Amino acid sequence: MPETKLSITPALTIPDFLVGEVQSKLAYVDEWIVNARVDPSGEKIDLDLSQPAAAERAGELAEKVQRVVASLVEGAFKPKIQVLEDHLDRPAPYTADPHTELLARGEISQEAQGIFTLGPLVTRLVEYFESRFRELAVSFGASPYRFPTLIPARYLERVNYFRAFPHSLTFVTHLREDLDAIDHFAQHAACDEHGLNEPAGSFAPIQTLLSPAVCYHLYFALADQPLPGGQVVATAVGNCFRYESTNLTSLERLWNFTMREVIFVGSKDFVLDNRETARQRMHQVFESVGLAYRVESATDPFFIGEFRKQSVFQSAFQLKFEIRARLPFKDSTLAVGSYNYHQNFFGRNLNISLPDGTPAHTGCVAFGLERMAFAFLAQYGLQPENWPAAVQVALQERIE
Ligand code: AMP
Ligand code: ZN
Numbered sequence: 001m002p003e004t005k006l007s008i009t010p011a012l013t014i015p016d017f018l019v020g021e022v023q024s025k026l027a028y029v030d031e032w033i034v035n036a037r038v039d040p041s042g043e044k045i046d047l048d049l050s051q052p053a054a055a056e057r058a059g060e061l062a063e064k065v066q067r068v069v070a071s072l073v074e075g076a077f078k079p080k081i082q083v084l085e086d087h088l089d090r091p092a093p094y095t096a097d098p099h100t101e102l103l104a105r106g107e108i109s110q111e112a113q114g115i116f117t118l119g120p121l122v123t124r125l126v127e128y129f130e131s132r133f134r135e136l137a138v139s140f141g142a143s144p145y146r147f148p149t150l151i152p153a154r155y156l157e158r159v160n161y162f163r164a165f166p167h168s169l170t171f172v173t174h175l176r177e178d179l180d181a182i183d184h185f186a187q188h189a190a191c192d193e194h195g196l197n198e199p200a201g202s203f204a205p206i207q208t209l210l211s212p213a214v215c216y217h218l219y220f221a222l223a224d225q226p227l228p229g230g231q232v233v234a235t236a237v238g239n240c241f242r243y244e245s246t247n248l249t250s251l252e253r254l255w256n257f258t259m260r261e262v263i264f265v266g267s268k269d270f271v272l273d274n275r276e277t278a279r280q281r282m283h284q285v286f287e288s289v290g291l292a293y294r295v296e297s298a299t300d301p302f303f304i305g306e307f308r309k310q311s312v313f314q315s316a317f318q319l320k321f322e323i324r325a326r327l328p329f330k331d332s333t334l335a336v337g338s339y340n341y342h343q344n345f346f347g348r349n350l351n352i353s354l355p356d357g358t359p360a361h362t363g364c365v366a367f368g369l370e371r372m373a374f375a376f377l378a379q380y381g382l383q384p385e386n387w388p389a390a391v392q393v394a395l396q397e398r399i400e
Contacts, residue, residue, distance in 0.1 A: 002053055002055075002057075003049075003058070004052050005047065005049070006049060007046050008044070008045045010042070010043065010065070012069055012070060012074065013041075013042045015073065015076070015078065016042065018076060021072060022038050022069060022072055023036060023037070024244075024301070025304060026045070026047075026065065026068065027244070028167045029068055032049045036246070082297040083294055084321060085279075085283060085294055087293055087294060090290065090293075092292045092326065092328055092379035093379075094329075097250075097378070098382060099374075101382055102122065102251075106119055112255075114254045116251060116254065116370075118370070122251075122377075125373040125376060125377070127398065128394050129367070129369060129376075134235070136278060136281055137235035140262060141233060142263075144235055144236065145234050145235065146236060147238050148217070149238065150211065151208065151216065154207075155220050156169075156216075158350060164300075165300075167245075168212065168242040170243050171208075172206070172209055173204055175204065176203065176204045181199075184199055185198065185199070209241075213240055213259070214259050215261050216346075217236070217238075218232075218263050218265070219265075222360075225353075226354075227353065227355075230354055231264075231267070231270050232265040233264055233265075234265075235261065236260075237258060238259060239256060239257075241257075252327075252374060254370060257369070258368075259366050259368055260369060261365065261367075262364065264362065265361070266354070266360060267354060267360075267361060268344075271362060271363040272341060275340075275341055279321070282337075282365070286323070290380070290388035291379065292325065292326040293326065294324055294333070295324070296322060297315060297318055297320065298338065299311040299314045300320065319340065319341050319343070320339070320340050320341075321340075322338045323338065326375075326378075327375065327378045327379075328378060334374070339363075340363055342364075344359040344360065344361050346362045347362065376391070
Protein backbone atom coordinates (compact mmCIF):
# COMPACT_ATOMS: atom_id res chain seq x y z
CA MET A 1 0.00 0.00 0.00
CA PRO A 2 1.57 3.34 -1.01
CA GLU A 3 2.44 5.51 1.98
CA THR A 4 2.40 9.26 2.65
CA LYS A 5 5.27 8.74 5.08
CA LEU A 6 8.73 7.71 4.08
CA SER A 7 11.61 6.84 6.35
CA ILE A 8 15.08 6.89 4.82
CA THR A 9 18.39 5.73 6.26
CA PRO A 10 21.08 8.01 4.87
CA ALA A 11 24.00 6.12 3.31
CA LEU A 12 26.28 8.53 5.16
CA THR A 13 25.54 9.36 8.80
CA ILE A 14 24.82 13.07 9.09
CA PRO A 15 27.17 14.64 11.65
CA ASP A 16 25.46 16.78 14.30
CA PHE A 17 26.88 20.05 12.96
CA LEU A 18 25.15 19.38 9.62
CA VAL A 19 21.75 18.16 10.86
CA GLY A 20 20.19 21.66 10.63
CA GLU A 21 21.62 22.37 7.20
CA VAL A 22 20.52 19.02 5.72
CA GLN A 23 17.08 19.56 7.23
CA SER A 24 16.71 23.00 5.64
CA LYS A 25 17.90 21.79 2.21
CA LEU A 26 15.45 18.85 2.23
CA ALA A 27 12.68 21.41 1.69
CA TYR A 28 13.95 21.83 -1.87
CA VAL A 29 14.34 18.17 -2.80
CA ASP A 30 10.91 17.40 -4.22
CA GLU A 31 7.51 19.08 -4.45
CA TRP A 32 5.85 16.07 -2.84
CA ILE A 33 7.75 16.61 0.41
CA VAL A 34 5.64 18.70 2.78
CA ASN A 35 7.75 18.12 5.86
CA ALA A 36 11.17 16.60 6.51
CA ARG A 37 12.82 15.75 9.81
CA VAL A 38 16.40 14.65 10.31
CA ASP A 39 16.74 12.57 13.46
CA PRO A 40 19.33 14.14 15.81
CA SER A 41 21.31 10.87 15.55
CA GLY A 42 21.85 11.70 11.87
CA GLU A 43 20.84 8.13 10.96
CA LYS A 44 17.23 8.59 9.94
CA ILE A 45 15.23 11.00 7.79
CA ASP A 46 11.43 11.06 8.00
CA LEU A 47 9.44 12.58 5.18
CA ASP A 48 5.75 13.52 5.10
CA LEU A 49 4.44 13.47 1.54
CA SER A 50 1.52 15.31 -0.03
CA GLN A 51 0.28 12.07 -1.62
CA PRO A 52 0.94 8.33 -1.37
CA ALA A 53 4.14 7.27 -3.14
CA ALA A 54 4.22 3.88 -4.87
CA ALA A 55 7.47 1.88 -4.77
CA GLU A 56 9.03 3.46 -7.83
CA ARG A 57 8.25 7.02 -6.75
CA ALA A 58 9.45 6.27 -3.21
CA GLY A 59 12.73 4.99 -4.68
CA GLU A 60 13.11 8.18 -6.69
CA LEU A 61 12.51 10.35 -3.62
CA ALA A 62 15.02 8.32 -1.59
CA GLU A 63 17.62 8.71 -4.33
CA LYS A 64 17.19 12.51 -4.35
CA VAL A 65 17.46 12.68 -0.56
CA GLN A 66 20.63 10.53 -0.65
CA ARG A 67 22.06 12.87 -3.28
CA VAL A 68 21.55 15.94 -1.08
CA VAL A 69 22.95 14.18 1.97
CA ALA A 70 26.02 12.99 0.06
CA SER A 71 26.61 16.43 -1.37
CA LEU A 72 26.54 18.05 2.06
CA VAL A 73 28.22 15.33 4.13
CA GLU A 74 30.97 13.91 1.89
CA GLY A 75 34.29 15.42 2.88
CA ALA A 76 32.67 17.90 5.29
CA PHE A 77 34.48 18.71 8.49
CA LYS A 78 33.23 20.54 11.53
CA PRO A 79 33.86 24.26 11.12
CA LYS A 80 35.68 25.90 13.98
CA ILE A 81 33.16 28.35 15.40
CA GLN A 82 34.78 31.52 16.63
CA VAL A 83 32.80 33.32 19.33
CA LEU A 84 33.41 37.08 19.54
CA GLU A 85 30.84 37.86 22.24
CA ASP A 86 28.72 35.64 24.45
CA HIS A 87 25.78 37.11 26.35
CA LEU A 88 23.47 34.14 25.89
CA ASP A 89 23.04 33.77 29.64
CA ARG A 90 21.57 37.26 30.05
CA PRO A 91 18.35 36.63 32.01
CA ALA A 92 15.20 36.78 29.89
CA PRO A 93 11.86 36.20 31.64
CA TYR A 94 9.69 34.77 28.83
CA THR A 95 9.72 31.13 27.78
CA ALA A 96 6.74 30.64 25.43
CA ASP A 97 6.64 30.86 21.63
CA PRO A 98 5.46 34.42 20.92
CA HIS A 99 4.06 33.35 17.53
CA THR A 100 0.94 31.76 19.01
CA GLU A 101 0.16 34.75 21.22
CA LEU A 102 0.91 37.25 18.44
CA LEU A 103 -1.55 35.45 16.16
CA ALA A 104 -4.18 35.10 18.87
CA ARG A 105 -4.04 38.81 19.64
CA GLY A 106 -4.14 39.84 16.00
CA GLU A 107 -0.67 41.41 16.33
CA ILE A 108 0.42 39.46 13.26
CA SER A 109 -1.67 37.92 10.52
CA GLN A 110 -0.54 35.55 7.83
CA GLU A 111 -1.31 36.45 4.21
CA ALA A 112 0.45 33.41 2.79
CA GLN A 113 3.40 31.16 3.63
CA GLY A 114 6.22 33.42 4.85
CA ILE A 115 4.19 36.60 4.31
CA PHE A 116 2.91 38.39 7.39
CA THR A 117 1.17 41.64 8.21
CA LEU A 118 2.51 43.25 11.39
CA GLY A 119 0.16 44.96 13.85
CA PRO A 120 0.86 47.98 16.08
CA LEU A 121 2.93 46.26 18.79
CA VAL A 122 5.38 44.55 16.43
CA THR A 123 5.46 47.59 14.15
CA ARG A 124 6.45 49.87 17.03
CA LEU A 125 9.13 47.42 18.11
CA VAL A 126 10.46 47.17 14.55
CA GLU A 127 10.52 50.98 14.33
CA TYR A 128 12.33 51.19 17.65
CA PHE A 129 15.05 48.73 16.64
CA GLU A 130 15.28 50.43 13.26
CA SER A 131 15.96 53.73 15.02
CA ARG A 132 18.80 52.09 16.98
CA PHE A 133 20.29 50.69 13.77
CA ARG A 134 19.95 54.10 12.11
CA GLU A 135 21.89 55.62 15.03
CA LEU A 136 24.69 53.21 14.22
CA ALA A 137 24.65 54.40 10.59
CA VAL A 138 24.72 58.05 11.70
CA SER A 139 27.70 57.32 13.98
CA PHE A 140 29.64 56.42 10.81
CA GLY A 141 28.34 59.45 8.88
CA ALA A 142 26.73 56.99 6.45
CA SER A 143 25.04 58.49 3.37
CA PRO A 144 21.38 57.49 3.11
CA TYR A 145 20.11 55.58 0.08
CA ARG A 146 16.77 54.16 -1.06
CA PHE A 147 17.00 51.08 -3.23
CA PRO A 148 14.33 49.43 -5.37
CA THR A 149 12.61 46.21 -4.38
CA LEU A 150 13.20 44.81 -7.87
CA ILE A 151 16.63 43.86 -9.14
CA PRO A 152 17.61 43.10 -12.76
CA ALA A 153 18.50 39.49 -13.53
CA ARG A 154 21.67 40.58 -15.32
CA TYR A 155 22.90 42.26 -12.11
CA LEU A 156 22.51 39.07 -10.09
CA GLU A 157 24.15 37.11 -12.88
CA ARG A 158 27.21 39.36 -12.70
CA VAL A 159 27.79 38.43 -9.05
CA ASN A 160 27.19 34.72 -9.55
CA TYR A 161 24.00 34.75 -7.46
CA PHE A 162 22.17 32.20 -9.62
CA ARG A 163 24.82 29.57 -8.95
CA ALA A 164 25.18 30.27 -5.25
CA PHE A 165 21.54 30.64 -4.13
CA PRO A 166 19.22 29.31 -6.89
CA HIS A 167 16.84 27.73 -4.38
CA SER A 168 15.79 30.99 -2.75
CA LEU A 169 15.26 33.21 -5.82
CA THR A 170 11.95 35.00 -6.41
CA PHE A 171 11.15 35.90 -10.01
CA VAL A 172 9.09 38.79 -11.33
CA THR A 173 7.29 38.99 -14.62
CA HIS A 174 4.37 40.72 -16.33
CA LEU A 175 2.01 39.90 -19.16
CA ARG A 176 3.45 40.11 -22.64
CA GLU A 177 2.63 43.30 -24.50
CA ASP A 178 0.11 41.49 -26.66
CA LEU A 179 -3.54 42.47 -26.89
CA ASP A 180 -4.77 38.89 -27.20
CA ALA A 181 -2.69 37.63 -24.27
CA ILE A 182 -3.84 40.52 -22.04
CA ASP A 183 -7.45 40.11 -23.09
CA HIS A 184 -7.38 36.36 -22.53
CA PHE A 185 -5.85 36.83 -19.11
CA ALA A 186 -8.40 39.47 -18.11
CA GLN A 187 -11.27 37.17 -19.13
CA HIS A 188 -10.02 33.92 -17.62
CA ALA A 189 -7.65 34.66 -14.74
CA ALA A 190 -8.71 32.70 -11.69
CA CYS A 191 -6.97 31.19 -8.69
CA ASP A 192 -7.28 27.56 -7.72
CA GLU A 193 -5.44 25.57 -5.07
CA HIS A 194 -2.32 25.51 -7.26
CA GLY A 195 -2.25 29.27 -7.83
CA LEU A 196 -3.12 31.41 -10.80
CA ASN A 197 -4.34 29.52 -13.90
CA GLU A 198 -2.31 31.56 -16.39
CA PRO A 199 -2.48 30.29 -19.99
CA ALA A 200 0.90 29.04 -21.22
CA GLY A 201 2.88 31.78 -22.91
CA SER A 202 1.11 34.73 -21.24
CA PHE A 203 4.17 35.97 -19.41
CA ALA A 204 7.12 37.94 -20.72
CA PRO A 205 10.63 36.48 -20.29
CA ILE A 206 12.05 37.11 -16.82
CA GLN A 207 14.36 40.09 -16.67
CA THR A 208 13.79 41.04 -13.06
CA LEU A 209 13.73 39.42 -9.63
CA LEU A 210 12.76 40.52 -6.14
CA SER A 211 15.89 41.67 -4.39
CA PRO A 212 17.48 39.16 -1.98
CA ALA A 213 19.67 41.74 -0.18
CA VAL A 214 20.17 45.47 0.26
CA CYS A 215 23.88 46.15 -0.23
CA TYR A 216 24.01 44.68 -3.77
CA HIS A 217 22.17 47.75 -5.05
CA LEU A 218 24.95 50.02 -3.80
CA TYR A 219 27.64 47.91 -5.46
CA PHE A 220 25.74 48.03 -8.75
CA ALA A 221 25.41 51.82 -8.45
CA LEU A 222 29.19 52.02 -7.98
CA ALA A 223 30.05 49.54 -10.76
CA ASP A 224 32.45 50.17 -13.63
CA GLN A 225 34.04 53.30 -12.24
CA PRO A 226 36.64 54.50 -9.75
CA LEU A 227 35.22 54.64 -6.20
CA PRO A 228 34.34 58.30 -5.47
CA GLY A 229 36.78 59.64 -2.85
CA GLY A 230 38.30 56.17 -2.42
CA GLN A 231 35.81 55.14 0.27
CA VAL A 232 32.06 55.09 0.81
CA VAL A 233 29.86 54.45 3.84
CA ALA A 234 26.17 54.13 3.02
CA THR A 235 23.00 52.95 4.69
CA ALA A 236 19.58 51.83 3.52
CA VAL A 237 16.59 49.81 4.63
CA GLY A 238 14.85 47.58 2.15
CA ASN A 239 12.54 44.72 1.44
CA CYS A 240 14.38 41.45 0.82
CA PHE A 241 13.02 38.19 -0.53
CA ARG A 242 14.31 34.67 0.05
CA TYR A 243 12.05 31.76 -0.76
CA GLU A 244 12.62 29.22 1.99
CA SER A 245 9.88 26.72 1.09
CA THR A 246 8.56 24.61 3.97
CA ASN A 247 11.11 26.26 6.25
CA LEU A 248 8.87 29.36 6.19
CA THR A 249 6.98 29.23 9.47
CA SER A 250 6.65 32.36 11.62
CA LEU A 251 8.46 35.72 11.79
CA GLU A 252 11.53 33.54 12.29
CA ARG A 253 11.76 32.80 8.59
CA LEU A 254 9.97 34.96 6.07
CA TRP A 255 9.76 35.08 2.30
CA ASN A 256 9.46 38.88 2.45
CA PHE A 257 11.43 40.59 5.23
CA THR A 258 13.18 43.90 5.84
CA MET A 259 16.81 44.58 6.45
CA ARG A 260 18.69 47.69 7.53
CA GLU A 261 22.27 47.69 6.35
CA VAL A 262 25.32 49.87 6.91
CA ILE A 263 27.68 49.32 4.00
CA PHE A 264 31.42 49.99 3.75
CA VAL A 265 33.36 50.19 0.49
CA GLY A 266 37.09 51.00 0.36
CA SER A 267 40.40 49.39 1.24
CA LYS A 268 40.63 46.11 3.12
CA ASP A 269 41.60 47.83 6.38
CA PHE A 270 38.88 50.44 6.02
CA VAL A 271 36.20 47.76 5.67
CA LEU A 272 37.53 45.44 8.37
CA ASP A 273 38.13 48.23 10.90
CA ASN A 274 34.65 49.64 10.38
CA ARG A 275 33.04 46.22 10.62
CA GLU A 276 34.76 45.72 13.97
CA THR A 277 33.82 49.21 15.21
CA ALA A 278 30.19 48.52 14.23
CA ARG A 279 30.23 45.33 16.28
CA GLN A 280 31.59 47.15 19.32
CA ARG A 281 29.00 49.91 19.02
CA MET A 282 26.18 47.38 18.65
CA HIS A 283 27.41 45.63 21.79
CA GLN A 284 26.26 48.70 23.79
CA VAL A 285 22.92 48.80 21.97
CA PHE A 286 22.13 45.14 22.58
CA GLU A 287 23.11 45.53 26.22
CA SER A 288 20.71 48.47 26.65
CA VAL A 289 17.83 46.45 25.18
CA GLY A 290 18.70 43.43 27.32
CA LEU A 291 19.11 41.01 24.42
CA ALA A 292 20.53 37.58 25.22
CA TYR A 293 22.75 36.76 22.23
CA ARG A 294 26.15 35.82 20.99
CA VAL A 295 28.25 36.78 18.00
CA GLU A 296 29.85 33.85 16.24
CA SER A 297 31.41 32.96 12.90
CA ALA A 298 28.98 31.66 10.28
CA THR A 299 28.55 30.88 6.60
CA ASP A 300 25.93 31.84 4.03
CA PRO A 301 23.18 29.31 3.16
CA PHE A 302 24.67 28.28 -0.19
CA PHE A 303 22.95 25.69 -2.35
CA ILE A 304 24.51 22.23 -2.40
CA GLY A 305 27.31 21.37 -4.78
CA GLU A 306 30.45 23.31 -5.55
CA PHE A 307 29.55 25.90 -2.93
CA ARG A 308 30.50 23.54 -0.13
CA LYS A 309 34.02 24.86 -0.67
CA GLN A 310 32.77 28.41 -0.46
CA SER A 311 31.42 27.81 3.05
CA VAL A 312 34.75 26.39 4.17
CA PHE A 313 36.48 29.44 2.71
CA GLN A 314 34.07 31.83 4.45
CA SER A 315 34.72 30.11 7.78
CA ALA A 316 38.46 30.00 7.39
CA PHE A 317 38.74 33.68 6.49
CA GLN A 318 36.14 34.84 9.04
CA LEU A 319 34.09 36.59 6.41
CA LYS A 320 30.79 36.35 8.26
CA PHE A 321 29.79 36.72 11.90
CA GLU A 322 26.20 36.36 13.01
CA ILE A 323 24.39 37.97 15.92
CA ARG A 324 22.45 34.98 17.22
CA ALA A 325 19.72 35.82 19.73
CA ARG A 326 18.45 33.21 22.16
CA LEU A 327 15.00 31.73 21.58
CA PRO A 328 14.19 30.36 25.04
CA PHE A 329 11.03 28.54 23.89
CA LYS A 330 12.98 26.19 21.65
CA ASP A 331 16.33 26.32 23.42
CA SER A 332 18.08 27.51 20.30
CA THR A 333 19.29 30.71 18.66
CA LEU A 334 18.23 32.82 15.68
CA ALA A 335 20.41 35.10 13.54
CA VAL A 336 19.06 38.65 13.91
CA GLY A 337 21.94 40.26 12.07
CA SER A 338 25.35 39.73 10.53
CA TYR A 339 28.73 41.41 10.15
CA ASN A 340 30.05 40.62 6.67
CA TYR A 341 33.28 41.10 4.75
CA HIS A 342 33.22 40.18 1.04
CA GLN A 343 36.93 40.79 0.39
CA ASN A 344 37.22 42.30 -3.12
CA PHE A 345 34.58 39.98 -4.63
CA PHE A 346 32.20 42.80 -5.67
CA GLY A 347 35.08 45.14 -6.51
CA ARG A 348 36.47 42.51 -8.93
CA ASN A 349 33.19 41.34 -10.46
CA LEU A 350 31.69 44.80 -10.81
CA ASN A 351 34.86 46.65 -11.62
CA ILE A 352 34.83 49.13 -8.72
CA SER A 353 38.37 50.48 -8.39
CA LEU A 354 40.30 52.19 -5.61
CA PRO A 355 42.53 55.20 -6.34
CA ASP A 356 45.55 52.85 -6.75
CA GLY A 357 43.65 50.94 -9.46
CA THR A 358 43.05 47.78 -7.40
CA PRO A 359 39.50 46.42 -6.86
CA ALA A 360 37.60 47.85 -3.88
CA HIS A 361 36.80 45.75 -0.81
CA THR A 362 33.28 45.71 0.61
CA GLY A 363 31.51 44.75 3.80
CA CYS A 364 28.17 45.31 5.43
CA VAL A 365 26.40 44.99 8.73
CA ALA A 366 22.85 43.77 8.20
CA PHE A 367 19.97 43.59 10.66
CA GLY A 368 16.76 41.65 10.06
CA LEU A 369 14.03 43.84 11.51
CA GLU A 370 11.23 41.29 11.90
CA ARG A 371 13.61 38.75 13.40
CA MET A 372 14.97 41.31 15.84
CA ALA A 373 11.42 42.06 17.06
CA PHE A 374 10.59 38.34 17.16
CA ALA A 375 13.68 37.43 19.20
CA PHE A 376 13.02 40.28 21.62
CA LEU A 377 9.40 39.12 22.09
CA ALA A 378 10.61 35.54 22.53
CA GLN A 379 12.82 36.72 25.40
CA TYR A 380 10.55 39.32 27.03
CA GLY A 381 6.98 38.47 26.00
CA LEU A 382 4.19 40.72 24.80
CA GLN A 383 3.62 42.72 28.01
CA PRO A 384 5.58 45.99 27.80
CA GLU A 385 5.73 46.21 31.61
CA ASN A 386 8.05 43.18 31.54
CA TRP A 387 10.44 44.78 29.06
CA PRO A 388 13.77 46.44 29.88
CA ALA A 389 13.28 50.11 30.82
CA ALA A 390 15.05 51.52 27.76
CA VAL A 391 12.63 49.77 25.39
CA GLN A 392 9.54 50.55 27.49
CA VAL A 393 10.35 54.26 27.64
CA ALA A 394 11.19 54.53 23.94
CA LEU A 395 7.97 52.79 22.93
CA GLN A 396 5.89 54.91 25.29
CA GLU A 397 7.33 58.03 23.64
CA ARG A 398 6.39 56.66 20.23
CA ILE A 399 2.77 56.12 21.29
CA GLU A 400 2.39 59.62 22.81
P1 AMP B 1 22.31 37.61 5.76
O1 AMP B 1 22.58 38.58 4.65
O2 AMP B 1 21.93 36.24 5.27
O3 AMP B 1 23.36 37.59 6.82
O4 AMP B 1 20.98 38.17 6.43
C1 AMP B 1 20.98 39.30 7.26
C2 AMP B 1 19.86 39.20 8.25
O5 AMP B 1 18.60 39.20 7.55
C3 AMP B 1 19.85 37.91 9.03
O6 AMP B 1 20.71 37.96 10.13
C4 AMP B 1 18.39 37.86 9.46
O7 AMP B 1 18.18 38.68 10.59
C5 AMP B 1 17.66 38.45 8.29
N1 AMP B 1 17.11 37.38 7.45
C6 AMP B 1 17.76 36.62 6.52
N2 AMP B 1 16.92 35.73 5.96
C7 AMP B 1 15.71 35.91 6.56
C8 AMP B 1 14.42 35.30 6.42
N3 AMP B 1 14.19 34.32 5.53
N4 AMP B 1 13.42 35.75 7.22
C9 AMP B 1 13.61 36.74 8.10
N5 AMP B 1 14.79 37.36 8.27
C10 AMP B 1 15.83 36.96 7.51
ZN1 ZN C 1 24.90 43.30 2.72
